[in-house]
Amino acid sequence: MGRDGGPGGVTVPGTADGDGAGAEARSAVNDAHRREWAYVLAATARVAGDLDLAEECVQDAYLSALEAWTRQGVPDRPGAWLTTAARRRALDALRRERTLRDKLSLIAPRDEAADSAGFGDPALLAEEDIPDDRLRLVFTCCHPALGLEAQIALTLRLVCGLTTRQIADAFLVSEATMAARVTRAKKKIAGARIPYRIPEAAELPDRLRAVLAVVHLLYTTAHTDPSGAATAETAPPETAASDTTPPGTSASDTAPSDTVTFTPASPVSTTCDTVTSAAAEPHPTSSDTVRSTAPTGTTTASDTVTSATSELHPTPSDTVRSEAAEPSPTPSDTVRSTSSTPAPAASDTVRSAASAAHLIPSDTVRSGAADFAIPGLYRADLAERAIDLARMLAALMPDEAEVRGLLALLLLTDARRETRVDADGHLQLLADQDRSRWDQAAIAEGTALVTGALRAERPGRYAIQAAIAALHAEAPTYAATDWPQIVQLYGVLLRVWPSPVVRLNRAAAVSMADGPQAALAEIAALEQDGRLAGYRYLSATKADLLRRLGRFSEAADAYEAALDRTWGAVERGFLERRITEMRESALRSADR
Amino acid sequence: MAQYLILLYDNEAAWAAATPERRAEELTNHARFQQQLAEMGAKNLGGNALQPSTTATSVRGDVVTDGPFTETKEALGGYYLIEAHDLDHALAVAKLCPVLDGGIEVRPVWDVTADPAA
Numbered sequence: 001m002g003r004d005g006g007p008g009g010v011t012v013p014g015t016a017d018g019d020g021a022g023a024e025a026r027s028a029v030n031d032a033h034r035r036e037w038a039y040v041l042a043a044t045a046r047v048a049g050d051l052d053l054a055e056e057c058v059q060d061a062y063l064s065a066l067e068a069w070t071r072q073g074v075p076d077r078p079g080a081w082l083t084t085a086a087r088r089r090a091l092d093a094l095r096r097e098r099t100l101r102d103k104l105s106l107i108a109p110r111d112e113a114a115d116s117a118g119f120g121d122p123a124l125l126a127e128e129d130i131p132d133d134r135l136r137l138v139f140t141c142c143h144p145a146l147g148l149e150a151q152i153a154l155t156l157r158l159v160c161g162l163t164t165r166q167i168a169d170a171f172l173v174s175e176a177t178m179a180a181r182v183t184r185a186k187k188k189i190a191g192a193r194i195p196y197r198i199p200e201a202a203e204l205p206d207r208l209r210a211v212l213a214v215v216h217l218l219y220t221t222a223h224t225d226p227s228g229a230a231t232a233e234t235a236p237p238e239t240a241a242s243d244t245t246p247p248g249t250s251a252s253d254t255a256p257s258d259t260v261t262f263t264p265a266s267p268v269s270t271t272c273d274t275v276t277s278a279a280a281e282p283h284p285t286s287s288d289t290v291r292s293t294a295p296t297g298t299t300t301a302s303d304t305v306t307s308a309t310s311e312l313h314p315t316p317s318d319t320v321r322s323e324a325a326e327p328s329p330t331p332s333d334t335v336r337s338t339s340s341t342p343a344p345a346a347s348d349t350v351r352s353a354a355s356a357a358h359l360i361p362s363d364t365v366r367s368g369a370a371d372f373a374i375p376g377l378y379r380a381d382l383a384e385r386a387i388d389l390a391r392m393l394a395a396l397m398p399d400e401a402e403v404r405g406l407l408a409l410l411l412l413t414d415a416r417r418e419t420r421v422d423a424d425g426h427l428q429l430l431a432d433q434d435r436s437r438w439d440q441a442a443i444a445e446g447t448a449l450v451t452g453a454l455r456a457e458r459p460g461r462y463a464i465q466a467a468i469a470a471l472h473a474e475a476p477t478y479a480a481t482d483w484p485q486i487v488q489l490y491g492v493l494l495r496v497w498p499s500p501v502v503r504l505n506r507a508a509a510v511s512m513a514d515g516p517q518a519a520l521a522e523i524a525a526l527e528q529d530g531r532l533a534g535y536r537y538l539s540a541t542k543a544d545l546l547r548r549l550g551r552f553s554e555a556a557d558a559y560e561a562a563l564d565r566t567w568g569a570v571e572r573g574f575l576e577r578r579i580t581e582m583r584e585s586a587l588r589s590a591d592r
Numbered sequence: 593m594a595q596y597l598i599l600l601y602d603n604e605a606a607w608a609a610a611t612p613e614r615r616a617e618e619l620t621n622h623a624r625f626q627q628q629l630a631e632m633g634a635k636n637l638g639g640n641a642l643q644p645s646t647t648a649t650s651v652r653g654d655v656v657t658d659g660p661f662t663e664t665k666e667a668l669g670g671y672y673l674i675e676a677h678d679l680d681h682a683l684a685v686a687k688l689c690p691v692l693d694g695g696i697e698v699r700p701v702w703d704v705t706a707d708p709a710a
Contacts, residue, residue: 192700195678
């Protein structure tokens, strides 16, 4: 079993298909792979003292499980069975390689050093009492000493159990590139002694923020169409500045928690019937423009500022791509890199691997851009993985409100996934989506979570964004959405996360609550601010407001400014249609 | 415990322009840092300040040239060799290390005897 092959494809050789016990065992192994991988690996890593060895032992354990379970039946606790098997293998391997003495000599003195490194504690070998080390694993994978791309790759590989191939496909890089990335990251963990440990209380907020950013980025990546034709409704990215020095303690200190008055399903008083179209214009992908204005450069993860008002702010996962492309003016170097992988071949391989591990939900093909349907497929799976991760974290850290906030945000956003793109693959604005097809179970779960998360002393940005998403999810129609409350929530969000992108989203909500004229003042302030200079969603939002005010000629100019900075075909088509309409309307009103 | 080299990249221009008082203050800062390091349970295995990079001489093959190996705005100005539990511990120490208008790089020391293949 090649290490580079990775753990994910537990292919299940040699059992006759018709065999009942074999089929049951196979299904149990697949199930355990999806559910227990992180648990088994995390517990094994502590014994193995090395992630590579641990992975190998865990994969071995899964393979042996198939045979053993076919013969003896599926154990009551498959996870415990697998963990015991994997840890025994790890020990055997350590002995066999006669590195045991060396490894233990690092550990045996039981000094603080060994404890803090957290790997290889022989006291943990008691088979009955297997600790849940999944958080250690997650925090190690998302250690800030690793690059963001490495954090993501390691999380998918070690926590989710995906193969390198699967991860490479999801991020549109070659398998070799992804393998190198994973290997480099593992070497750094071993070489620099990145500890296998849950951070101490003092570090926890920062470290947790990094973990949540990885999970969120996974989700938003799933909804970013690599062709630049937006299929996402997540927001534009932020600059590093506002993410890494995020809520600025002073800012959040001044945000009294009681200002968050979130009233799910509150009676709708506003009527904005005149405004039936989208509050915001398509805010599709990519952030290069924003990035270029931010000297610090690296865009961050993610930022679903919106999922809300504008529905169209797909998130560019530039961070994910950035390895390939530095400041790339074109949509994506990654797109180019796909062409090097013959799509059909890739799809076959991955599909077979995936079917073993239940990777691909049957209805995932919904990408609008046919050329990229295959990457889109895998990307959709990332969304499920991200939600799984958020669920796991919420279960493991029940006291962290922001973790529940993130889970709520993902669920509420995901509830709309079926309606985001129409049958022809065209983006559907929030205003136009068929609300009867939204996933009510996900909405109910997300709304319950967000209500709890907002009770935290200082609700974080995910919880607040989730509250906004919940209001959208519960609104019977676009016009009958509780816009005043959404505006208010954006105000709260701005305090914990003072970003011009949040402000832009707030402006879009203001246009629905108080009319486009009020929102234009906000836009003017943002233009003055300058940080969003060249940001096409700023132009597009302004254009929409002008259109709604009947200032067609100015609207056309603003649409053109947006068009200049847009490459995605779907997006460009939309803007071009608008420009034509505006020019015609301008002529007609001039005639009058 | 593992060994880490803490590399101090200072802005040499800032140091050159510093007043005698400012330089004295910087030395005091380093004395304090060495104390803090020990209090945190790390070990100071040695360290030095370096003469400015203008005094550097590079050798590549047989060719000897004036200047440092790589020209950067922030030049290697000194180092500490420390022993720490793990990277988090080393980073916590490094965050306290004084540096003049520059930054710190932390590099694990490669223990060739224990792990020749790394």
